[in-house]
Amino acid sequence: AGPGVCLLGFLCPDPAPEGVTTTALVRVAGTPLENMPPVVPLDLVRMVATARILMPRSRVRLSAGRTELAREAQLLCMYAGANSIFYGETLLTTPNPGPDADAELMRSAGLSAAPG
Numbered sequence: 001a002g003p004g005v006c007l008l009g010f011l012c013p014d015p016a017p018e019g020v021t022t023t024a025l026v027r028v029a030g031t032p033l034e035n036m037p038p039v040v041p042l043d044l045v046r047m048v049a050t051a052r053i054l055m056p057r058s059r060v061r062l063s064a065g066r067t068e069l070a071r072e073a074q075l076l077c078m079y080a081g082a083n084s085i086f087y088g089e090t091l092l093t094t095p096n097p098g099p100d101a102d103a104e105l106m107r108s109a110g111l112s113a114a115p116g
Helices: 041-054 071-080 099-109
Strands: 005-008 019-024 059-062
Touching: 019 041, 041 059, 041 071, 059 071, 071 099
Parallel strands: 019 059
Antiparallel strands: 005 019
16 A cells, blocks of 8 residues: 555454554644645555455454545445444544534445444
């Protein structure tokens, strides 16, 4: 994957970790990476697909950077193997799509949230 794309837990010693988190760089003003180019959406899709192939029983989470990804790119990530998203308007330090946007994304993909 290109610069700005990160797969947390990718080098986990457990061959089937409970979950891995995929993240696209969020360029925050005042940080050393603020001038990095935007993440290439298909790089993120490839990373999700690779995680799914390598860890078929793990939850592949789509996390930070979704506010900068087109709806179609997020859907491609889901179709490529992401089966979890971080839900809520704010992650630790960066914005996240709001609950209504996530609900619409799930509806448009024909998906529903798991109970609990």
